[in-house]
Amino acid sequence: MVKDVNFLVEDLVAKLKRRQITGSYTIALETAKLLRQIISVTRWSTAGALIDRIKQEGCRLVAAQPKDVVVANIVRRVLHIIREVYTENRDAVDEDDGTILAAAPVAPQALLQPQQPSFSIHSSMFPLLGDHADLPADYTRPVHNLKSEIIQEIQEYIEELENMYSNVSSQAMDHIHSNEVIMTCGYSKTVESFLKFAAKKRKFKVIVAECAPTFQGHQTALALTAAGIDTTVIPDASVFAMMARVNKVILGTSAILANGGLIALSGTQTMVEAAKHHSIPVIVCAGLFKLSPVFPFDEESLSTEVSPDSVLDFTKGHFISEVEVINPFSSYVDPSFIDLFITNLGGHPPSYLYRLLNENYDAEDTYLLKS
Amino acid sequence: MPPKKPKQQNIEAEEKLSVVMIADSFDQQMMPLTQTTPRCLLPLCNVPLIEYTFELLAIAGIEEIFIFCCIHAQKIKDYIAQSKWSKSHSPFEVRIIVTQEAMSVGDVLRELDGKSLIRNDFILIYGDVVSNMNLAKALEAHKARRAIDKNAIMTMVVKETSPNHRTRGHQEAVYVIDDSTQQCIHYHAPRRGTDSYRTVPLSVEFFEKHPQLQLRYDLMDCQIDICSVEVPALFTENFDYQDLRRDFVTGILGSEVLDSTFYIYPIADQHAYAARVQGGQLYDAVSRDVMARWTFPLVPESNLQEGDAYVHKRDHVYQEPGVKLARTSNLERNVVIGRGSSVGDHSIISNSVIGRDCQIGDHVTIQGAYLLDGTTVAAHCTVERSILGHQTTVHSHSQIGKGCIVGDGVVVGPGIRVPDHTRLTTKAAAAAAADSDWNDSDAEDNTVVDSSRWGAESNAVIWVPSDEDDDDAEAIYQSQVNALAADLGQIRMDDQDIDDSASEASLDSLEDMDDVGGSGDEYDHFGSEVADTIDRAFSEGHAIADTLLELKGLRFANNKNNHDIRIIILPKILDQVDLSHLMPSLAAAFQRWGELIASVVNSDQDQADTLSIVKDFCLVDRARVDLFLPCVKRLYDADIVEEDMLLQWHQAAVAEKLTGGELLLHQKLQPLINWLLEAEEEDDDDSEDEDSD
Structure with missing residues (x-):
C-alpha cells in the first residue's frame, strides 16, 4: 500500500x-x-x-x-x-x-x-x-x-x-453593468466563465489584449464571441491607448501572494499600469485555492521563462548565439495596482487577504520546504 | 497540453511502443573525458545526458526501452540501476543489452535483428539526444504514412536551421525532398575530398516520379529516427553497413532492387528543439541552448535528476542552494552552478557550467567553460571555452586556452599556459590506455617529455588517440583535433566576422569549414576501410566474390568509383609479391587475385588507369623496377589489359618526355611492346597470307 x-x-x-x-x-x-x-x-x-x-x-x-x-x-x-x-x-x-x-x-x-x-x-x-x-x-x-x-x-x-468557477462567476452581476467596456488579457477560465455569466443578462463589450507570443487572447476572444459577447482583440502595444475608453479591467491570475501581489501572465503588469494611469478599477478573479501565504521576497525568481523559440526563430543561425532572448510566460504584479479580488467566497480588497489567509492556512505551514 | 485519452487508446490498440537507445558514441570526439565515462553519462548542465533522453521518452509515453551498451556497459548499468528509471514508478521498462564487440550503429542493429526483440515500429535514438519535441506526433505521422506507403521504412526527425547554426555541428548532408509528401528521395552526404563532395547528382528518374523536388541544406539531423521492423533486417542483409546515414540511407536509396522509402519529419512546426551531443562543439552549443531555455521544459530548474534543486535567477543564472559566492564575484549570464561550489572575490563567470563542489579562487575568469564536479581553479586563472573533467585542479596563475578538453583528475600548473585545443589526461589514465593498446611506446615517450611541461605538480600528459585499426591514425587524430578546435574556437570566430548578407554569409562559412577540415581525411577513411577489407581477405582467405561484394558496398556507401578501389587494392596485391622470388610469387598472386583486379577494370580508360597505378607503384621503390614488366605481362595474359590499350598507353607515355624512373620503366617495358608489335605484324602477315590464298 x-x-x-x-x-x-x-x-x-x-x-x-x-x-x-x-x-x-x-x-x-x-x-x-x-x-x-x-x-x-x-x-x-x-x-x-x-x-x-x-x-x-x-x-x-x-x-x-x-x-x-x-x-x-x-x-x-x-x-x-x-x-x-x-x-x-x-x-x-x-x-x-x-x-x-x-x-x-x-x-x-x-x-x-x-x-x-x-x-x-x-x-x-x-x-x-x-x-x-x-x-x-x-x-x-x-x-x-x-x-x-x-x-x-x-x-x-x-x-x-x-464548484469554484460557478461560485466566482455568480458574483458577476454585481460587478458588470450594462454597456460597460471591459478589458482583459490572455486566457483565464475563471474570467471567461465570469464574463459569460454576466452576458446572460447584460450587454457589454470586451477588449482582449492578444498577449503575444502565446496569443492566449485569441482563445479568449473565440470563447467570448461564441457566447455572443461583443469582443475586440487588440495588440499588446495598444493597451494603453485603448485603456481610456474602458470601464473595468478584469484579469485572471495563476496565484495570489500574501501581500496581494499576483503571479500572472506576462502582459498583466502593462495592463494594470495603464489602468492605474487612467484610474480604471482592476478586478482579479481567482479561486481561493490560488491564494498563497508566501510573501514575494525574491520577485525575479517568481517569473517563469519559457523557450525563446516563439520570439526568435531558432533557424536564425549565428544570430542566436549573439543575442539573449528572454521569453517570460508569467511574472509578478505588485498589489498596489489591484483594487478588488473576487474569490469563490466573495469580493475582498487586497488589505483583507490576511484574514482569508488566517482562515484557510496555519502559519506553521507557510514554509513547507525548509532548505 | 495534448488531450491524453485518445493517445492512450492508441497505445492500447497497438503493441508496445519500443525504443532502441544506443548508449555508445563509437568515436573519440569527447576523449579523454570518455575514457572513464561513457558520453551519455557526461553531465550537460550538471545533468547526465541520458536523463534528457529518458525524459523525452517518458513524455512520449514510451513503454519499453532497449539500451545497447558497448564500452563502459557496467557504468551505464549501474547508473540506470540507481536512477529513478528502474524504480517501480518508472513510466517504462528499461532493458539493457550489452554488446561489447559492436563497433558501429550497424553492428548494434544487426545484433538487434539477431535477437529479434522488436516486432513493431520503433524509435531509434542515442543516449545523448536533448530534445523537447513531441515524439508521439512524429510516431503518428510515421504510422499514417505506413498505412499509405507500405515501403516507408524510416522517418528521420530533422529541424530546420541555417547552415552555419551553432547547434547544427558539421553535418553536411543535402536532402532531396519531395515537398508534397516529405519523402526523402536522395540523401547526399559525401565524405570530404571526394569528387562528389561539391555536387549533388540527381537522377532523371527522380523527376519522373516527383514533379517537384527540394534540395535542402538547411536541415539539422536530430538523430532521432522512427524505424520499421525492416530496418534491422536490412542491416543484416547488408553486413557491411556501419553508419546509419552514410551507409544505410544512402545505400538503400541507391539500391535498384529495394523500393523502400524514407521520409523526414521537420519539427519546426512544433517549436521544438532536438539535437544530439556529438562532440565538443555540440556539447558547447547544446549547453548554451539549455541555459538559454530553448529546451524548455528541460531546463536546469526542472531538476531532472532527483535531489537537484536549481533555482532560475535573472540573466539565466541557475543556482543551487549551498553555493558560496564572494560579494565581489560576478556570475554574469548563462551560468549553472551546483551545490557546494564556491566562487572567490573578483571572479567573473559567464556562459559556463560549474559542477558541484567546485572551488573557484579569487580573480578567476571563466568564460564558456564547463567544469565538471569537484574541479578546483585556483586564484588568477583564466579558463576559456574548454571542458575540465571531474576532480581536475588548475593551480594558480594558469591559463587554459580555447578548445581544450582536460580529462578527469588532471592537475595543471601553477603558472602554466595550456595552448588552445590541447587534450590532457593523467599519466595513469594514459598508461592504462596504453596497456590495453598494443603500442605503448608513444605514450611513454610523451610521459617523459610532458612531466615538467604542465607545471611542477602536474600529472598531465597529452592525450594520444588510440588507433584501433586505422593505418593513418595521425591523420585522423589531426582531423579530429582540427574539427574540435574549429568547433570550439575557429569556425565561430569566422562566423562572427561575416557581415555580409545572410546568403553570402552562409556560403563563406561553408568554405571556411572546408578549409579547416582539410580535404584528405575522409578520403583516407575510405581508403583505410578498403585496405582493411583487402587485408582481411588476405589473412582470412576470403573468396573473391565476398571481397568484391564488400568492396562494392564500400564503394557505393562512400560514393566512390572503381578508380578509388583500384588505387588501393592494386598496390596491396602487388605488395604480396615476394621480390626475391619474383616470378612464382607474382604468378601465385595473380592466380589468387587476378579475378578481383579484372572485376574492377571495365572500360578502356580503366585499363590505362590500371597500368598507371602499377607504374606508380613500381616507381616508389627501386627494388620494384623489376616487378613492372612481369606484372604488366600478367595483366596482359589475364586479359585485364588489352593489347591495343597497352600499346596506346605506352606510346602516349613515351610521347611525353620521360625522366628518371619512368623512363627506366618504359624501357623495361620495351621487350613486351616489341613482342606485341611483332605479334601484331605476324597477325597482319597471316591475315594477308590468308587473303592472298
Whole structure:
C-alpha cells in the first residue's frame, strides 16, 4: 500500500515536472485528490503522524514545481483541515471527557509522555488549559472517526474546488453593468466563465489584449464571441491607448501572494499600469485555492521563462548565439495596482487577504520546504 | 497540453511502443573525458545526458526501452540501476543489452535483428539526444504514412536551421525532398575530398516520379529516427553497413532492387528543439541552448535528476542552494552552478557550467567553460571555452586556452599556459590506455617529455588517440583535433566576422569549414576501410566474390568509383609479391587475385588507369623496377589489359618526355611492346597470307 502511494506521488511529481498537467485548477484538483487518497490509503494512528506524512509527501510535490504555488496551497489547506477536524473532535471529547476516560484507557503511551499535560490527573483543571492556543503541538491523542471525518472534510473541499468557477462567476452581476467596456488579457477560465455569466443578462463589450507570443487572447476572444459577447482583440502595444475608453479591467491570475501581489501572465503588469494611469478599477478573479501565504521576497525568481523559440526563430543561425532572448510566460504584479479580488467566497480588497489567509492556512505551514 | 485519452487508446490498440537507445558514441570526439565515462553519462548542465533522453521518452509515453551498451556497459548499468528509471514508478521498462564487440550503429542493429526483440515500429535514438519535441506526433505521422506507403521504412526527425547554426555541428548532408509528401528521395552526404563532395547528382528518374523536388541544406539531423521492423533486417542483409546515414540511407536509396522509402519529419512546426551531443562543439552549443531555455521544459530548474534543486535567477543564472559566492564575484549570464561550489572575490563567470563542489579562487575568469564536479581553479586563472573533467585542479596563475578538453583528475600548473585545443589526461589514465593498446611506446615517450611541461605538480600528459585499426591514425587524430578546435574556437570566430548578407554569409562559412577540415581525411577513411577489407581477405582467405561484394558496398556507401578501389587494392596485391622470388610469387598472386583486379577494370580508360597505378607503384621503390614488366605481362595474359590499350598507353607515355624512373620503366617495358608489335605484324602477315590464298 505504501508503494502505491509512492507510485502515485511520483507520478504526479513527474507530471508536474514535465508540465503534462498545466493550469492551476487542474493541478489543484489533482493534488487534492492525491492527498485524499494518501489519507485514506496509508496507515496512521494519530493526527500528528498524518500531518507529518502529508507534509513529507507535500514537500515532494512542491519541490517538483516550486514556482507553482498552487500545489503548496493545497497541501497547506489539507493540513489545515486535518488540524481543524482534530481540534473540533478533540474538543468534543474534552467536553465529556469523564465518560471517555472511563470508557477506554485512551492511548496510554500518549498520555504518559512527560511533556504532555497530564489530563487525567488534572482533569478539573483541564477546561482552563483547554484553550486551543495553549496546545499547539498536541496532535497525538487518538480521536474517534478522525479518518472518516477528515476525508469527508477534504471531499467537501474538493467539491468546493469543483464548484469554484460557478461560485466566482455568480458574483458577476454585481460587478458588470450594462454597456460597460471591459478589458482583459490572455486566457483565464475563471474570467471567461465570469464574463459569460454576466452576458446572460447584460450587454457589454470586451477588449482582449492578444498577449503575444502565446496569443492566449485569441482563445479568449473565440470563447467570448461564441457566447455572443461583443469582443475586440487588440495588440499588446495598444493597451494603453485603448485603456481610456474602458470601464473595468478584469484579469485572471495563476496565484495570489500574501501581500496581494499576483503571479500572472506576462502582459498583466502593462495592463494594470495603464489602468492605474487612467484610474480604471482592476478586478482579479481567482479561486481561493490560488491564494498563497508566501510573501514575494525574491520577485525575479517568481517569473517563469519559457523557450525563446516563439520570439526568435531558432533557424536564425549565428544570430542566436549573439543575442539573449528572454521569453517570460508569467511574472509578478505588485498589489498596489489591484483594487478588488473576487474569490469563490466573495469580493475582498487586497488589505483583507490576511484574514482569508488566517482562515484557510496555519502559519506553521507557510514554509513547507525548509532548505 | 495534448488531450491524453485518445493517445492512450492508441497505445492500447497497438503493441508496445519500443525504443532502441544506443548508449555508445563509437568515436573519440569527447576523449579523454570518455575514457572513464561513457558520453551519455557526461553531465550537460550538471545533468547526465541520458536523463534528457529518458525524459523525452517518458513524455512520449514510451513503454519499453532497449539500451545497447558497448564500452563502459557496467557504468551505464549501474547508473540506470540507481536512477529513478528502474524504480517501480518508472513510466517504462528499461532493458539493457550489452554488446561489447559492436563497433558501429550497424553492428548494434544487426545484433538487434539477431535477437529479434522488436516486432513493431520503433524509435531509434542515442543516449545523448536533448530534445523537447513531441515524439508521439512524429510516431503518428510515421504510422499514417505506413498505412499509405507500405515501403516507408524510416522517418528521420530533422529541424530546420541555417547552415552555419551553432547547434547544427558539421553535418553536411543535402536532402532531396519531395515537398508534397516529405519523402526523402536522395540523401547526399559525401565524405570530404571526394569528387562528389561539391555536387549533388540527381537522377532523371527522380523527376519522373516527383514533379517537384527540394534540395535542402538547411536541415539539422536530430538523430532521432522512427524505424520499421525492416530496418534491422536490412542491416543484416547488408553486413557491411556501419553508419546509419552514410551507409544505410544512402545505400538503400541507391539500391535498384529495394523500393523502400524514407521520409523526414521537420519539427519546426512544433517549436521544438532536438539535437544530439556529438562532440565538443555540440556539447558547447547544446549547453548554451539549455541555459538559454530553448529546451524548455528541460531546463536546469526542472531538476531532472532527483535531489537537484536549481533555482532560475535573472540573466539565466541557475543556482543551487549551498553555493558560496564572494560579494565581489560576478556570475554574469548563462551560468549553472551546483551545490557546494564556491566562487572567490573578483571572479567573473559567464556562459559556463560549474559542477558541484567546485572551488573557484579569487580573480578567476571563466568564460564558456564547463567544469565538471569537484574541479578546483585556483586564484588568477583564466579558463576559456574548454571542458575540465571531474576532480581536475588548475593551480594558480594558469591559463587554459580555447578548445581544450582536460580529462578527469588532471592537475595543471601553477603558472602554466595550456595552448588552445590541447587534450590532457593523467599519466595513469594514459598508461592504462596504453596497456590495453598494443603500442605503448608513444605514450611513454610523451610521459617523459610532458612531466615538467604542465607545471611542477602536474600529472598531465597529452592525450594520444588510440588507433584501433586505422593505418593513418595521425591523420585522423589531426582531423579530429582540427574539427574540435574549429568547433570550439575557429569556425565561430569566422562566423562572427561575416557581415555580409545572410546568403553570402552562409556560403563563406561553408568554405571556411572546408578549409579547416582539410580535404584528405575522409578520403583516407575510405581508403583505410578498403585496405582493411583487402587485408582481411588476405589473412582470412576470403573468396573473391565476398571481397568484391564488400568492396562494392564500400564503394557505393562512400560514393566512390572503381578508380578509388583500384588505387588501393592494386598496390596491396602487388605488395604480396615476394621480390626475391619474383616470378612464382607474382604468378601465385595473380592466380589468387587476378579475378578481383579484372572485376574492377571495365572500360578502356580503366585499363590505362590500371597500368598507371602499377607504374606508380613500381616507381616508389627501386627494388620494384623489376616487378613492372612481369606484372604488366600478367595483366596482359589475364586479359585485364588489352593489347591495343597497352600499346596506346605506352606510346602516349613515351610521347611525353620521360625522366628518371619512368623512363627506366618504359624501357623495361620495351621487350613486351616489341613482342606485341611483332605479334601484331605476324597477325597482319597471316591475315594477308590468308587473303592472298
